[in-house]
Amino acid sequence: MNSKSKILLIYTGGTIGMVKDYETGALKAFNFDELLNRIPELNQLDCIISTVSFENPIDSSNMNIEHWVSIASIIEDNYSTHDGFVVLHGSDTMSYTSSALSFLLENLAKPVIFTGSQLPIGDLRTDAKENLITSIQIAALKEKGKAVVQEVGLYFEYKLYRANCTTKINAEHFEAFASLNHPPLIESGVHLKIYEENLFKQKTSKKFFVHKKMNNNIAVLKLFPGLSPQVVKSVVKTSGLRAIILETYGAGNVFTEEWFLELLKKAKKNNILIINITQCSGGSVIMGQYETSKALKDMQVISGKDITTEAAIAKVMYMLGSGVSLKSFKTIFETSLRGEMR
Numbered sequence: 001m002n003s004k005s006k007i008l009l010i011y012t013g014g015t016i017g018m019v020k021d022y023e024t025g026a027l028k029a030f031n032f033d034e035l036l037n038r039i040p041e042l043n044q045l046d047c048i049i050s051t052v053s054f055e056n057p058i059d060s061s062n063m064n065i066e067h068w069v070s071i072a073s074i075i076e077d078n079y080s081t082h083d084g085f086v087v088l089h090g091s092d093t094m095s096y097t098s099s100a101l102s103f104l105l106e107n108l109a110k111p112v113i114f115t116g117s118q119l120p121i122g123d124l125r126t127d128a129k130e131n132l133i134t135s136i137q138i139a140a141l142k143e144k145g146k147a148v149v150q151e152v153g154l155y156f157e158y159k160l161y162r163a164n165c166t167t168k169i170n171a172e173h174f175e176a177f178a179s180l181n182h183p184p185l186i187e188s189g190v191h192l193k194i195y196e197e198n199l200f201k202q203k204t205s206k207k208f209f210v211h212k213k214m215n216n217n218i219a220v221l222k223l224f225p226g227l228s229p230q231v232v233k234s235v236v237k238t239s240g241l242r243a244i245i246l247e248t249y250g251a252g253n254v255f256t257e258e259w260f261l262e263l264l265k266k267a268k269k270n271n272i273l274i275i276n277i278t279q280c281s282g283g284s285v286i287m288g289q290y291e292t293s294k295a296l297k298d299m300q301v302i303s304g305k306d307i308t309t310e311a312a313i314a315k316v317m318y319m320l321g322s323g324v325s326l327k328s329f330k331t332i333f334e335t336s337l338r339g340e341m342r
Contacts, residue, residue, distance in 0.1 A: 005047040005083040005140035010074055012067065012097075013057035014090030016128045018120040027120055029057050038121065041133055047140040050082075060090025060116075063097055065214045065317070071097070072104040075112060076210040084111040084139030084147060088132070091116045091168060091176050094154060098163030099311040102152040102338045103318035106209040109202060111139045111149035114163055115156060118174055127174045131156060134188050141192075151200035151339065153185060160186040162200065164311040164340040167281060180282030181306040181342070200339040215242060215320035220309065222247040222279065229259045236267045243273035243316050246301075247309065252276045252285035253292035261295050268299065273329055277304030277312050284342070302330045305341045315340065 011017050011032050018027040019038075030038065032051040042049060052074060058067065075085055089097055098114040105112065115135040117128035135155045141148035154163040157175045165182035187193045217240045221232065235244065244267060248254050264274060276285050276296055284306035287297040304312050315333065324332055336342070 005142060006081065007047050007049050007084050007086060007136055007139050008074075008078050008082045009049055009051045009086050009088065009136070010071060011051065011053040011057060011088045012060070012063075012071065012090075013054060014060050014088060014116045015120055016088050016115070016117040016132065017053075017057060019122040020120055030121075039129060039132065041129065042136065045133070045136055045140065047083075047136065049136065052078075058090075060093040060097070063090075063093045065100075065216055068097055068100045068104065068214070069212050072101060072210050072212065075101075075105065076208075079110070079208055082110075083142070084149075085113070086132070086135045086139050087112065087114045089114055089116050091118065091156075095163070095166045095168055095177065095308070095310040096314065098152050098154050098166070099308070099340070100214070100314040100317070102164040102311075102340065103314055104211045104214075105152065106211060107202070107204055107206045108152070108208060109150050110147050111141070112152045113139045113149070113160070114152070114154045118172070118176060127157065130158075130188075134158075134192075137192065138186060141194075148194060149185065149199065150202055155186075158188045159184040160188075162198075162339055164314070164338055165308060167308050167310060169281070178281065181284070181308075182339070211318060211322060213321035214317040216317055217242040217320070218245065218313065218316050219243075220245045220247060220313065223249060223254060225255075227255075229263070232260060232263050236263050236272070241272055242320050243275060245275045245277060245304070245309070245312050245316065247279045248276055248285070248293070248296075249279060251283065251289050251293065252278060252287045252296065252303070253290050254296060256292055256295055261299075264296075264299065264301070271326055273302060273316070273326070274299075275302045275304050275312060275316065275333065277307055277309060282306075300330065302333050305334065307341045311340045 121128040161179040
């Protein structure tokens with residue numbers, strides 16, 4: 001019996017899978033079946049790698065719910081035959097997709113590692129090779145026959161983060177992602193340093209299950225000084241709207257003008273869920289800490305605590321898609337389901 005880890009590489013698109021046509025200078029996707037020829041270093045890894053690619057690889061700016069479900073379905077179809085998964089994805093929306101996958105994949109007991117690169121794989125100074133090789137290595141890690149990582153992670157520039165705690169913070173640096181409210185799970189140096197205490201611990205031995213329904217009838221409303229009543233009114237009155245994610249100031253603070261609070265109350269009366277998350281990259285919503293958030297607390301607005309915007313969007317879509325009732329929505333949202341909040 002072969003004890004080598006079997007890793008499935010899933011290519012969705014993005015810079016990491018591009019090579020430069022040196023005659024035209026244009027970037028084009030390469031055939032992933034030729035991966036081992038292009039990166040012979042992969043032969044040194046103690047695992048068996050197979051690949052699957054989107055029929056039409058896409059720029060990550062074009063990612064949508066259907067694509068998320070496609071990735072989840074590929075993992076579902078190959079879950080019993082593989083020990084780990086590496087998803088190659090464009091960096092622009094990687095935090096959104098990986099956050100969504102963390103909710104869609106319930107009772108996950110194997111690693112699903114997202115990675116990508118800032119430069120194409122064939123470039124002289126590329127970050128693609130290191131990101132890819134280490135992601136595969138992490139996905140293959142086992143201890144006493146069990147996967148070391150049992151969650152959706154995002155690996156970039158020497159660090160593995162919990163995917164649903166990440167945000168893309170830089171369009172030019174190799175260090176493109178940050179996770180300000182949760183420390184890294186693994187750091188890559190001369191050796192892989194595993195922070196056991198930071199890894200997601202499965203509290204259940206229930207069967208792996210893939211959700212495939214998400215409801216995108218939601219809006220994100222970012223507050224800013226001078227936000228007009230007309231804009232807020234148009235959002236609140238959107239036909240079929242189910243939830244508003246409010247990006248508030250600091251620890252969850254809003255302006256307390258009468259028109260604004262009245263529009264929120266009207267939205268709540270119409271069974272529109274309101275979730276309060278902070279605009280800050282780090283820190284948490286603590287409603288009632290200041291006078292400017294007391295009104296929201298009194299209104300029973302849902303606290304997003306220290307969740308990222310990307311994870312909040314994914315969690316609301318997932319919960320609405322799962323048919324969570326209005327009555328229990330606040331309690332469930334304010335509970336950490338996949339380690340996405342403290």
